[in-house]
Amino acid sequence: MLPRRTFLRRAAAMAAILGVDPTRLLRAKTAPLSAAPMKGERFKGGHMLATWNHGLVSNAEGWRQMQQGGSALDAVVEGTAVVESDPTGTSVGLGGRPDRSGRVTLDACVMNAEGHAGGVCFLEDIEHPVRVARAVMEDTPHVLLAGDGARDFALAKGFEACNLLTEDSRKAWEEWRQSAQYHPIINVENHDTIGMIAQDLDGRLAGACTTSGLAYKLRGRVGDSPIIGAGLFVDDEVGACTATGLGEAVMKTLGSFLVVELMRQGASPAEACLEAVERISRKMPVDDLQVGYLAMDTQGNAGAQSIHGGFNYARSVGDQTELIDAPSLR
Numbered sequence: 001m002l003p004r005r006t007f008l009r010r011a012a013a014m015a016a017i018l019g020v021d022p023t024r025l026l027r028a029k030t031a032p033l034s035a036a037p038m039k040g041e042r043f044k045g046g047h048m049l050a051t052w053n054h055g056l057v058s059n060a061e062g063w064r065q066m067q068q069g070g071s072a073l074d075a076v077v078e079g080t081a082v083v084e085s086d087p088t089g090t091s092v093g094l095g096g097r098p099d100r101s102g103r104v105t106l107d108a109c110v111m112n113a114e115g116h117a118g119g120v121c122f123l124e125d126i127e128h129p130v131r132v133a134r135a136v137m138e139d140t141p142h143v144l145l146a147g148d149g150a151r152d153f154a155l156a157k158g159f160e161a162c163n164l165l166t167e168d169s170r171k172a173w174e175e176w177r178q179s180a181q182y183h184p185i186i187n188v189e190n191h192d193t194i195g196m197i198a199q200d201l202d203g204r205l206a207g208a209c210t211t212s213g214l215a216y217k218l219r220g221r222v223g224d225s226p227i228i229g230a231g232l233f234v235d236d237e238v239g240a241c242t243a244t245g246l247g248e249a250v251m252k253t254l255g256s257f258l259v260v261e262l263m264r265q266g267a268s269p270a271e272a273c274l275e276a277v278e279r280i281s282r283k284m285p286v287d288d289l290q291v292g293y294l295a296m297d298t299q300g301n302a303g304a305q306s307i308h309g310g311f312n313y314a315r316s317v318g319d320q321t322e323l324i325d326a327p328s329l330r
């Protein structure tokens, strides 16, 4: 989790981008949720879950989209796109930490209520991989485009090439090169992927996940975030799930798919997320490994679980939002 001072700075910066009063975002942090899910019925009050502190601004933009008639897909794509543009976020889009060769490479995917999906991985020079992922889903017969092919596709679609390596990122990379030690640190800057799942005012589900992946990763490394079933899965009959943390562990257990399948068999979102992290902890050493899952069903219920403490998420029901600390195994 971010130190509070960093969080406040980011909240103010994001509020400026969104053009909202920053104190509104901070008030939103503690606002209680009042909308109760209707048992057995699809929830239609606008429900959003997004990972980490920056989930607050994603949900704020998502709600704005829904208010303007946007779908759950509009909410998650545009909600996460706000975080992609934040240069202070060190693991998403602009300002994302580079791989060990000094290049920022991005992974993202989206999935909609019809079960269609799109993604990009190992993408360079494009500020909004999540929007490119949407274009892959909507404008191609494919699900995943990688590397130069993804970049060429984005440019052909009118996305502009830009430099995503900020001065801060370049300096951090130069510093890292002194030791060139590779050791992911739990909850510290290389674990701030934005995953967002939503149910819109018509009760339809969608999800998006976008990241620059692990800082100083091997060139060519792709994590769970663009992989349907790993970093994200949506089944409009059942629910949706997104993941954050060490992608290798999520991919080995196909975590988001697992969570949705467990919900299909009757588990609540919280129970399903718990089983998915326990599955990881039964299979591999988790002392240095963080994974967090975030899930919702179709009836307005939400749940989350992480291996280690420190994972939090923003939950919005209608215009009310709160920042919640996920329960952890340890």
Ligand code: SD4
Binding pocket: 091, 190, 191, 192, 193, 194, 211, 212, 213, 214, 222, 223, 224, 225, 243, 244, 245, 246, 247, 248
């Ligand atoms: C990855 N899952 O590339 C991503 C990293 C992450 O919060 O989630 N960070 O492995």
